[in-house]
Amino acid sequence: MGQVNIKELAAKLGLSTSTVSRAFRNNSDINPSTKERILRVAEELGYSPNIYASSLRDSKSKTIAVIIPEFGNNFFSQALKGIEQQARSNGYHTLIYVTEDDVQQEAVHIRSMCNGRVEGVIMSASGEGLNHIHLNLLKEHQVPLVFFDRFYEDVEATIVTGDDYKSSYKATKHLITSGCKRIVYLVINKHISIGKTRMQGYTDALNDAGIALDEALIIECTNNREEIYNILKQAFSTLKPDGVFAAVERLAMSALRLCNDQGIAIPQDLKLVCFSCSDIADLLNPALSTVRQPAYEMGFRAAGVLFDALKKQQTFTPKHIVLLSSELIVRTSSRS
Amino acid sequence: MGQVNIKELAAKLGLSTSTVSRAFRNNSDINPSTKERILRVAEELGYSPNIYASSLRDSKSKTIAVIIPEFGNNFFSQALKGIEQQARSNGYHTLIYVTEDDVQQEAVHIRSMCNGRVEGVIMSASGEGLNHIHLNLLKEHQVPLVFFDRFYEDVEATIVTGDDYKSSYKATKHLITSGCKRIVYLVINKHISIGKTRMQGYTDALNDAGIALDEALIIECTNNREEIYNILKQAFSTLKPDGVFAAVERLAMSALRLCNDQGIAIPQDLKLVCFSCSDIADLLNPALSTVRQPAYEMGFRAAGVLFDALKKQQTFTPKHIVLLSSELIVRTSSRS
DNA sequence: TTGTAAGCGTTATCAG
DNA sequence: CTGATAACGCTTACAA
Numbered sequence: 001m002g003q004v005n006i007k008e009l010a011a012k013l014g015l016s017t018s019t020v021s022r023a024f025r026n027n028s029d030i031n032p033s034t035k036e037r038i039l040r041v042a043e044e045l046g047y048s049p050n051i052y053a054s055s056l057r058d059s060k061s062k063t064i065a066v067i068i069p070e071f072g073n074n075f076f077s078q079a080l081k082g083i084e085q086q087a088r089s090n091g092y093h094t095l096i097y098v099t100e101d102d103v104q105q106e107a108v109h110i111r112s113m114c115n116g117r118v119e120g121v122i123m124s125a126s127g128e129g130l131n132h133i134h135l136n137l138l139k140e141h142q143v144p145l146v147f148f149d150r151f152y153e154d155v156e157a158t159i160v161t162g163d164d165y166k167s168s169y170k171a172t173k174h175l176i177t178s179g180c181k182r183i184v185y186l187v188i189n190k191h192i193s194i195g196k197t198r199m200q201g202y203t204d205a206l207n208d209a210g211i212a213l214d215e216a217l218i219i220e221c222t223n224n225r226e227e228i229y230n231i232l233k234q235a236f237s238t239l240k241p242d243g244v245f246a247a248v249e250r251l252a253m254s255a256l257r258l259c260n261d262q263g264i265a266i267p268q269d270l271k272l273v274c275f276s277c278s279d280i281a282d283l284l285n286p287a288l289s290t291v292r293q294p295a296y297e298m299g300f301r302a303a304g305v306l307f308d309a310l311k312k313q314q315t316f317t318p319k320h321i322v323l324l325s326s327e328l329i330v331r332t333s334s335r336s
Numbered sequence: 337m338g339q340v341n342i343k344e345l346a347a348k349l350g351l352s353t354s355t356v357s358r359a360f361r362n363n364s365d366i367n368p369s370t371k372e373r374i375l376r377v378a379e380e381l382g383y384s385p386n387i388y389a390s391s392l393r394d395s396k397s398k399t400i401a402v403i404i405p406e407f408g409n410n411f412f413s414q415a416l417k418g419i420e421q422q423a424r425s426n427g428y429h430t431l432i433y434v435t436e437d438d439v440q441q442e443a444v445h446i447r448s449m450c451n452g453r454v455e456g457v458i459m460s461a462s463g464e465g466l467n468h469i470h471l472n473l474l475k476e477h478q479v480p481l482v483f484f485d486r487f488y489e490d491v492e493a494t495i496v497t498g499d500d501y502k503s504s505y506k507a508t509k510h511l512i513t514s515g516c517k518r519i520v521y522l523v524i525n526k527h528i529s530i531g532k533t534r535m536q537g538y539t540d541a542l543n544d545a546g547i548a549l550d551e552a553l554i555i556e557c558t559n560n561r562e563e564i565y566n567i568l569k570q571a572f573s574t575l576k577p578d579g580v581f582a583a584v585e586r587l588a589m590s591a592l593r594l595c596n597d598q599g600i601a602i603p604q605d606l607k608l609v610c611f612s613c614s615d616i617a618d619l620l621n622p623a624l625s626t627v628r629q630p631a632y633e634m635g636f637r638a639a640g641v642l643f644d645a646l647k648k649q650q651t652f653t654p655k656h657i658v659l660l661s662s663e664l665i666v667r668t669s670s671r672s
Numbered sequence: 673t674t675g676t677a678a679g680c681g682t683t684a685t686c687a688g
Numbered sequence: 689c690t691g692a693t694a695a696c697g698c699t700t701a702c703a704a
Contacts, residue, residue, distance in 0.1 A: 003395075003452065003477065003681095005680095005681055005682090006681060006682065006683095007681080015690080015691085016690065016691045016692075017681090017682080017683085017691090017692095018683075018684090018690070018691060018692075018693095019689085019690055019691075021682065021683055021684095022683090022689095022690085025683085029689055029690085030689070030690085031689060031690085034689080034690085046450070046473060046476045046477065048447070048450060048451045049451060049681080049682065049683095050392070050451050050452050050680090050681050050682070051451045051452060051453050051682095052388045052391040052392040052395075052397070052452055052453075052680085052681080052682090053388075053392050053680075053681035053682040053683085053696090054681080054682055054683075055388040055682090055696095056386070056388040056389050056392050056680090056681085056682075056695095056696050056697065056698090057681085057682050057683050057684085057695080057696055058682090058683075058684085058696080059388075059696075061388070063431075071413060071416060071417040071420060072410075072413045072414050072416075072417045072632075073413075074408075076413075077407060077408045077409075077412075077413040078408050080407060080408075080432075081407040081408045081434070084407060084432060084433075084434050085434070088433075088434070093431050093433075093448070093453075094431060094432050094433075095399075095429050095430060095431055095432075096416075096420060096430050096431075096432045097420075097424075097429075097430075098417070098420050098421070098424070111384065112429070114382070114384060115384045115385060115386050115387045116386050116387060116388055116697095117387050117388075117429075137382060140382045141382065225615075253615075253616050253619060256619050257618070257619060260619070278616075279561075279589075280589050280614075280616075280620070282593070283589060283592050283593060283596070283620050283621060284616070284619050284620060284621060285619060285620060285621030285622070285623075286621070287621075296408075341696090341697055341698085342697060342698065342699095343697080343698095351674080351675090352674065352675045352676075353675090353676095353697090353698075353699090354674070354675060354676075354677095354698095354699075354700080355673085355674055355675075357698065357699055357700085358673095358674085358699090358700095361699085365673060365674085366673070366674085367673060367674085370673080370674085385697080385698065385699095386696085386697050386698070387698095388696085388697080388698090389680090389696070389697035389698040389699085390697080390698055390699075391680095391698095392680050392681065392682085392696090392697085392698075393679085393680055393697085393698050393699050393700085394680080394698090394699070394700090395680080452681095
C-alpha cells in the first residue's frame with residue numbers, strides 16, 4: 001500500500017503519534033488548533049488511520065454480516081436494503097454472504113465470522129431445523145445474532161419474521177370462499193421453516209373448512225425455472241386443481257406462465273394467490289393476488305434489534321419473536 | 337470477545353506460537369502430525385486466527401467493496417449476485433455500500449475504503465461525470481477499481497458495461513419501423529452516463545429515420561413511483577405519444593400502469609419498449625418488449641477483472657471498456 | 673521441524 | 689494539552 005502511517009505523519013508535523021491519534025478521536029483532550037493542523041496535513045497526505053490496527057487495538061470492527069440463502073429476488077433485495085440503510089446510519093459496514101440454500105456454505109460463512117471480523121450477524125436460515133451446531137460458534141464467540149424471515153427454532157436469538165401462518169391461513173381461506181375445491185400448495189421445501197409454517201396455514205384452513213387434506217396436492221418444486229415449469233405441467237394435468245397457493249413468488253410466476261401457455265383461464269378455471277414482494281403484481285396478466293410481506297421493514301427491524309444489542313454491549317439477542325404482518329391483496333387472479 | 341488467542345492455544349499445546357501459526361498456513365514447514373494435533377485442539381477451543389491481526393501483519397484483507405447507487409431493483413441484485421459469487425469462489429469477503437444516487441455518499445464510502453479495509457472496489461457510479469476527485473483517493477492508496485454499468489469517463493479504470501448505445505438505437509428503430517411517429521424517451525436523468533448514452537441511441541435512430549428530434553419528448557422523471565406516475569400522466573395527455581422508450585424498467589412500469597388506467601391500448605395506441613432485467617416481462621399485461629442487459633454476467637465479469645488485477649498484484653485496472661451485448665426481446669407491447 | 677523475537681499501525685494509560 | 693510506552697494477535701525471518 002502506498003499508505004502514509006501515523007508515525008510518518010507525526011514526524012512530518014513534529015508531534016507524537018499519540019497527539020496525532022487524538023486528532024482523529026472526538027473525546028480526547030487536544031488543542032483545537034493542533035487538531036485542525038493535524039487534520040489538514042493528514043488530508044494533504046491522504047492519511048487515514050489503518051482500520052486493522054484500530055480494530056486489533058480495541059476489538060471493534062464496526063462491521064456486521066448478513067447471510068441470506070439466495071440473491072436476486074425481490075424479498076431479499078428489499079430486506080437487504082433495509083439492513084444496509086440501518087447499518088449505514090449507525091456507521092457500520094455490511095458484509096454480505098449468500099449460501100445458495102446450502103447449510104454447509106452457511107457454516108463456512110459463520111466460521112469466517114468468529115475471528116472478530118464482525119460484531120454481529122443478521123441471517124435468514126438456509127437449513128432445515130437440525131444440524132446447526134455451527135451457530136453455537138457465534139454464541140461461543142459472543143457474536144450477537146438476529147434472524148429474519150427464516151430461522152432455527154432451537155437457536156437462542158431474536159427473530160423478526162412475517163405472520164406467515166396467519167397469512168397463509170387467510171390466503172387459503174380466501175381461495176376456499178372464492179369457490180376453490182382442489183387447491184394445490186406450491187413450495188420449494190415443505191420442511192424448512194417458512195415452507196412448513198405456510199403449509200400449516202394452508203392445511204388448517206382446509207381443515208376448518210371441512211376439506212380433507214390431499215397430500216398429493218402439496219407440490220414440492222425446485223429453484224430452477226424450467227424444472228418448476230415441468231413439475232407444474234405434469235402436476236396440473238393430473239391433479240386438475242382449481243386453486244393455487246404458492247409459498248414463494250417464483251412458483252406462482254411459473255404457474256401463471258403455464259396457465260397462459262395451456263389456455264387455463266385465470267381466475268375462471270383456476271385461482272391463484274402467492275407470497276410476493278413484487279411491486280408489479282398489479283401489472284401482470286392477470287393482476288396477481290399476493291400476500292405481501294414487509295420485506296424492507298423486516299430487514300430494517302432485524303438490523304434495529306442487532307444495533308440495540310450492540311449499543312447495550314449485549315453478546316446475544318434474547319429469544320423473542322417479532323411478527324410483522326403481511327397483507328393479503330386480492331386482485332384479479334383470485335376473484336370469483 | 338470470549339476469544340482464545342494463539343498464545344493460549346500454544347501454551348495449552350506446549351508449543352510456540354509460531355508453530356501454531358504455521359498449522360494454519362499451507363505452505364509452511366510443519367510436521368503433519370503436529371499440524372493435525374494443533375488443528376484438532378483449535379477446533380475444540382473454537383480458535384481461529386484473528387483476522388485483524390493477520391491483516392495488519394501482511395496488509396491483506398481478502399475483502400472487496402461494491403458500491404451501487406440503489407438497491408432493490410432487478411439489475412443491481414442480479415449484478416450483485418454475480419459479484420458475490422465471484423468473490424466467494426475467490427475466497428473474498430464482500431462489503432456492500434449503497435449511495436442512494438448521492439455522490440456525497442459515494443465519496444464518504446470511498447474514503448472509508450482507503451485505510452486498507454478493502455483490496456479492491458467494484459462500483460456503479462452515482463454522479464454525473466464531474467466532481468469525482470474522491471476517486472483519486474483510491475488511486476493514491478493503490479486500491480484497484482472496476483466500474484460496471486455506470487462509470488466516469490475520465491477515471492482510469494476498467495469498465496464493464498452494456499452496449500447501451502447500440503441497443504437503444506435498435507430499440508428506437510424497432511419502434512419506428514413498427515410505425516411510431518411520436519416516441520417519448522423516459523429517463524431519470526439524461527445527463528448521467530447511462531441516461532445520456534441511451535438518449536444518444538434514441539436521438540440517432542430518430543435522426544437516421546429522418547424524424548426531427550423534439551426535445552419535449554424527452555421526459556425526465558424521478559425515482560418515486562407516485563411522482564413518475566404523475567409526470568407521465570401530465571406528459572402523455574399533452575404530448576400524445578404513440579411510442580415509449582424507457583431507459584429504466586421502473587419508468588416503463590409506471591407507463592404501463594398509466595396506460596392500463598387510462599385505457600390507452602398497448603400496442604395499438606402506443607408501443608412500449610424498455611431496458612429491463614425482469615424475468616417476468618413475458619407475464620405482464622401486455623407482455624413487455626425489453627432490452628435485456630446481462631446483469632448477472634456484468635457483475636461476474638467486473639469482479640473477474642478485479643480479481644485478475646488482484647492476482648497480478650496490480651494496483652489499478654487498465655483503462656479499457658468491456659461491452660456486453662444486450663438483447664432486444666420483442667413482445668406484445670411493441671408489436672405492430 | 674520448531675522456537676525466538678521483531679514488528680505490522682493503532683490507541684489507552686500514565687506521566688509530565 | 690502533549691509525549692512515551694505497552695499492548696492488541698499474528699506472522700515471518702532467522703536461529704537452533
